[in-house]
Amino acid sequence: MVRHAIMTDVPDIHRLITYHAEYNRMLFRSHADLYEHLRDFFVCVDDRAGGVVGCTALELVWRDLAEVKSLAVEDARRGQGCGTKLVGAALDEAGRLGLARVFALTREQRFFEKLGFRPVPRDTLPHKVWTDCIHCPLRANCDEIAVVMDLQP
Numbered sequence: 001m002v003r004h005a006i007m008t009d010v011p012d013i014h015r016l017i018t019y020h021a022e023y024n025r026m027l028f029r030s031h032a033d034l035y036e037h038l039r040d041f042f043v044c045v046d047d048r049a050g051g052v053v054g055c056t057a058l059e060l061v062w063r064d065l066a067e068v069k070s071l072a073v074e075d076a077r078r079g080q081g082c083g084t085k086l087v088g089a090a091l092d093e094a095g096r097l098g099l100a101r102v103f104a105l106t107r108e109q110r111f112f113e114k115l116g117f118r119p120v121p122r123d124t125l126p127h128k129v130w131t132d133c134i135h136c137p138l139r140a141n142c143d144e145i146a147v148v149m150d151l152q153p
């Protein structure tokens with residue numbers, strides 16, 4: 001099940017993101033940052049055990065643009081549809097808000113392509129998108145691909 005995150009999910013979200021960030025798969029996020037942006041987050045919950053096994057956030061960038069970020073699924077749960085459901089929830093939310101376009105910066109190009117995203121040159125995204133890069137250890141050596149999904153013609 002995928003649902004909006006609530007305050008008590010923050011330790012689990014933090015654990016998931018920290019785990020993948022330590023492998024350089026995403027940026028670390030502090031507890032303070034997560035509390036501040038909690039309304040952006042969705043979690044995937046194990047229907048039986050009830051624990052959080054995945055998360056993502058839809059962050060608004062501009063009137064027509066949002067980013068899918070901090071997408072993380074527990075290693076033992078990868079390949080079971082959790083990532084698809086999380087991105088689906090983020091896209092539904094983007095549609096509800098009337099956004100025209102959603103993007104992600106990722107090394108998981110094939111996963112996003114399967115969901116209907118398409119790769120675009122990174123410089124087609126507005127500069128505002130790159131503010132997070134200040135916090136990234138790779139900076140100029142970034143190997144992430146930009147992928148976008150157009151929600152409206």
Ligand SMILES: CC(C)(COP(=O)(O)OP(=O)(O)OC[C@H]1O[C@@H](n2cnc3c(N)ncnc32)[C@H](O)[C@@H]1OP(=O)(O)O)[C@@H](O)C(=O)NCCC(=O)NCCS
Pocket residue numbers: 020025026070071072073074077078079080081082083084085104105106107108110111114
């Ligand atoms: C990438 C990630 C979010 C995908 O979540 P997931 O729950 O494993 O994905 P799903 O089970 O929904 O997979 C959907 C499809 O994509 C495929 N897929 C998943 N990861 C893939 C990958 N790395 N390369 C190619 N295909 C992939 C699955 O095989 C599945 O295909 P199918 O529908 O033909 O069976 C997850 O593996 C993860 O947390 N990775 C580590 C953190 C990370 O890199 N996050 C992305 C930051 S942008």
